[in-house]
Amino acid sequence: MYVFGLTGGIGSGKSAAAEAFRALGVDVLDADKVARDVVGIGSDALKQISQHFGSNILNSDQSLNRARLRTIIFTTPDEKKWLEKLLHPLIRNNIEVQLSKGLKPYQILESPLLLETNQADLVQKIIVVDVDKDIQIERASQRDGVTRGDITAIIDSQMPRAQRLRRADFIINNNGAPADLKRQVLDIHHQLVAIAQAETKNNA
Known part of the structure; x- marks a missing residue:
């Protein structure tokens, strides 16, 4: 079974990307729910x-x-x-x-701490949902009903954006509209299916 990791900082839209993968029939395991x-x-x-x-x-x-x-x-x-x-x-x-x-051909492990913990050892490729910091702060503060300062403090406590992007095999840019995120998820989904199928054939 091929497992891909999905991560991103607070307010990046990681959960929205996970839902888009689920809508395509992909099994997504939410590490937050496990926690x-x-x-x-x-x-x-x-x-x-x-x-x-x-x-x-x-x-x-x-x-x-x-x-x-x-x-x-x-x-x-x-x-x-x-x-x-x-x-x-x-x-x-x-x-x-x-x-x-x-x-199924592949699964996704959705985890905000994928790269900060040894959970990254459980996946073969890493998908990062990325967003500009100003948009990240705005979305997260509106969603959680907390101050921009609180969100900034959380961002500063997480892995730096540049470091997270260096670890990524796939990047979803979520600065745009929800439809754009879904389009990128669909494109990555096709690539992940191909990778999983090729791996299955190689191991047969």
């Missing part, structure tokens, strides 16, 4: 997080207060390292299990 499942109510990981940060890290329904946790890890690097050490192996293992069930 949410790993810390679901009653999970061992959530219990460890609660013990480490205190019970006020939980909502009244005992689910994780993500906003509170996000504030802590963005302002305290050591706490971020602790959390990553706990969660990244669990998330990777879950991703590996789900990818192993794929039956």
Whole structure:
């Protein structure tokens, strides 16, 4: 099974690209969803997080207060390292299990941390959704209802744009309209099908 990675910074349109691939019948595994499942109510990981940060890290329904946790890890690097050490192996293992069930010519692993973690080892090619920083800040601040300053701080904490682009095998430029993004996804889809089919023949 051929697996391609899909990533991009906050507000880049990565999720929109993932939906465009899904509309073409491609299986897309969302690493963010896997990460949410790993810390679901009653999970061992959530219990460890609660013990480490205190019970006020939980909502009244005992689910994780993500906003509170996000504030802590963005302002305290050591706490971020602790959390990553706990969660990244669990998330990777879950991703590996789900990818192993794929039956179609290729799958996509959609992950904002694809290049910042060892998740990149799970894919054969990397697709980066790219957008100019001003557009990125505007879209993300409107979508999330937060200030431009907050979005800028998140961007600055992520992998630099130039470094992300250097790792890309395919680049989707999302500065334009949604129809343009879908056109680029369709073009890349045809290329990915060809790559996966060629690989299958070589391994036959």
